[in-house]
Amino acid sequence: MADNKKKLVEDITPMDVDFAKWYTDIVKKADLADYSSVRGCMIVRPYGTAIWENIKNLLDGMFKESGHENVMMPMFIPESLLQREKDHVEGFAPEVAWVTHGGAEALAERLCVRPTSETLFCEHFAKVCNSYRDLPMLYNQWCSVCRWEKTTRPFLRTAEFWWQEGHTIHETAEEAMQETEQQLDCYARLCEEFLAIPVLKGRKTDKEKFAGAERTYTIEAMMHDGKALQSGTSHYFGDGFTKAFDITFQGRDNKLQHPHQTSWGMSTRIIGAIIMTHGDDNGLVLPPAVAPWQAVIVPVAQHKPGVLEAAEQLKQQLAGVCRVKLDTSDNSPGWKFAEYEMKGVPLRIELGPKDIEQGQCVVVTRHNREKHFVPLTELSAQIPVLLQKVRDGIYELALQNRANRTFSATSMEEIMAFATEKSGFLKTMWCGSLACELAMKEKAGLSSRCMPFEQEHLGDICPICGKKADVMVTWGKAY
């Protein structure tokens, strides 16, 4: 109890005071993750892991429904293999961890710990792809990868992170392009429908695209503080890698051809997005679809006769309805309220002697602390309704935050005014030049988030250089 009480009174830093500190406080106090003694690597604790498992199950189900199969690839890539595609190696070599020794012996060739697995998949595709009948090959793997980042923050940027990486090859460019878009839609659906995070779908500029890709599509979410978080990407490679790795198949015309390729990934970063999209000064707010417990039953005056029995009965009743926890520990109800608010449990069910007498309970929705008095006989039917209300409620709040923080500019003055006074998304026209993209970064501190699929016509000139522009870019500061 002593430890618990201490924990309870240590409030988390309010997000308006220090957003970064608020974030790490939540990561720690909601028992999501901890640091390890390994530089830049985190330990994902049981509560964080349970959230990731729920995300994984949702995504994995969608992948399998659309015909994808899981595989398990080695965690090492020989240096010579990484070097086979030149843009790719240039992009990744500076940030990989190198294995140089096995036991006491120096290796003949260094191995890098995979930062991503295009090269491994390509080497395998070259062996198993022979005919157009073998296509498409729709592979995915769940694993952790390693990128030697200089500065790290739990979930957002860590030297090791967990993700899925999909890798597919197709008979035609059209099919590969369709796959690239389909998988981006899959990520968008996960975010919007299940995680209640609105996302902006679009294409990355050449500067921001994946090393070796022809096109990179992205979904960009906006955090509480107005900063962007790239939440999932899907890449179209054309036949660049398949040529570099000599992957061929006998086509319908009996001629040897190179297949067209995609890859796409979503990582444990998305847990950072959940925290910074929905959390508040009382802690985490979890979208019901991925909450380890969707409801927690807190008995009130649990020493009184009948209360614990009724609470246990309620738990049984709800077992098939939602993921439910009953807390019968010695802690006070007030302490429990604070604890499960910190952990972001969507619904709190309070049940005391009076409630039992009246055949009801009190259900409190986490995000707005609204109280609902629900007859016990109706509870099983009401829980799904209330969970949906939480999802819709937090989605609406996030949408509103994004609307309030999205602006457009048609001149450099307006851009600078945004950059000095505001934080959020800024839409401008863009001429398409790298120079203007770099200038935007240097002068206004903004990076291009994407060229949104839903384009708007804000004018005809690039506000940075004054030349002709026919594409709209959304800019922002990013995690």
Add this chain to the structure above:
Amino acid sequence: MADNKKKLVEDITPMDVDFAKWYTDIVKKADLADYSSVRGCMIVRPYGTAIWENIKNLLDGMFKESGHENVMMPMFIPESLLQREKDHVEGFAPEVAWVTHGGAEALAERLCVRPTSETLFCEHFAKVCNSYRDLPMLYNQWCSVCRWEKTTRPFLRTAEFWWQEGHTIHETAEEAMQETEQQLDCYARLCEEFLAIPVLKGRKTDKEKFAGAERTYTIEAMMHDGKALQSGTSHYFGDGFTKAFDITFQGRDNKLQHPHQTSWGMSTRIIGAIIMTHGDDNGLVLPPAVAPWQAVIVPVAQHKPGVLEAAEQLKQQLAGVCRVKLDTSDNSPGWKFAEYEMKGVPLRIELGPKDIEQGQCVVVTRHNREKHFVPLTELSAQIPVLLQKVRDGIYELALQNRANRTFSATSMEEIMAFATEKSGFLKTMWCGSLACELAMKEKAGLSSRCMPFEQEHLGDICPICGKKADVMVTWGKAY
């Protein structure tokens, strides 16, 4: 078709001719795994991965039911951390891969790629364990680990392999010991009930126990060729590691104490055990519980009107009954029969025009090629019965093989006769000395598999040294 036909006529090596070659033929031709260009590392292909996922789901369900929680730990261990427990580092340091560089920079301290994660868990436990109220901590993780093996074979011994590793700490030695036994039982249940592999439960000798453990329990399975395969181990550590890592908790008596610890693991090796326990000269034979497809529908004369429609209808009918696949490809029925026998699908359902006319189908059980004529109206009810028959049938065959290949000896002459003429398990009494264990290896080529929980009294002396012996050991050659 050309590729497929070529594949069909290339028979696999019969197991009596060359068991090792038979094994690798099956791994390759059943599309379980492939080699990668990374020394000693394998690629687990979709079919192999699907089997592993089924095993994982069964084990994970059992772990969670008994209160275990999953976590995700870093894949690296700093050298100094690995060295904290001396027996442990001696056991593992010779076979780890070392990361020495991050990007272009040399690291201040080398990191090893985890060969197992006791040290990481201990470091974490030291931070999060404070009071007896925090105990037990029942953690598990699913990941891959790396041991720099000299000679490798797919699934059986690879430089990287996938596994789960459970790590728990407890208030008392008794509780920890109980956990060690409980988790061994869990592995035994997976093997016997779900994988249809009979296992011998017992304790490892000091020579064979895990580096740093006080006790190691094991389940040993016998392969077709009489060799043993260690299929899962569970370790009791006492408080050796918790002292070395300074893990303490405030006990019920308000005094600081060291918790008692366990770890336990099962790996992708078990797929090797499935292959070598149940497979035959026609390919893999999969236990129904983990088969990616439990039944495959092969239409006969599928060009005839109504056949494909009826087959599709059958598939719909069985969708909720078992994991079912319908193969409507252009390949001939004969080719499909061979293909799904190679892949070890437990039930093959043949459906042709005559069957449809008679309102029946033919169900063939993979392991004994027995034909069952089943009315279509009874099929949904019969499938679970037939799947159980397959499980029971292959379990019985494995049990028989083990019985036929288990012997006992009470003299060195009998031991040498076994060693030169037979392959299997040999039971003898043992004095308990390392010298006799080493002599057994040197003279007879046998290693101690375990001291079985079910002891038999074969005599009073150790046949190796002639001294007093009061424990029975089961010996064998092992993978």
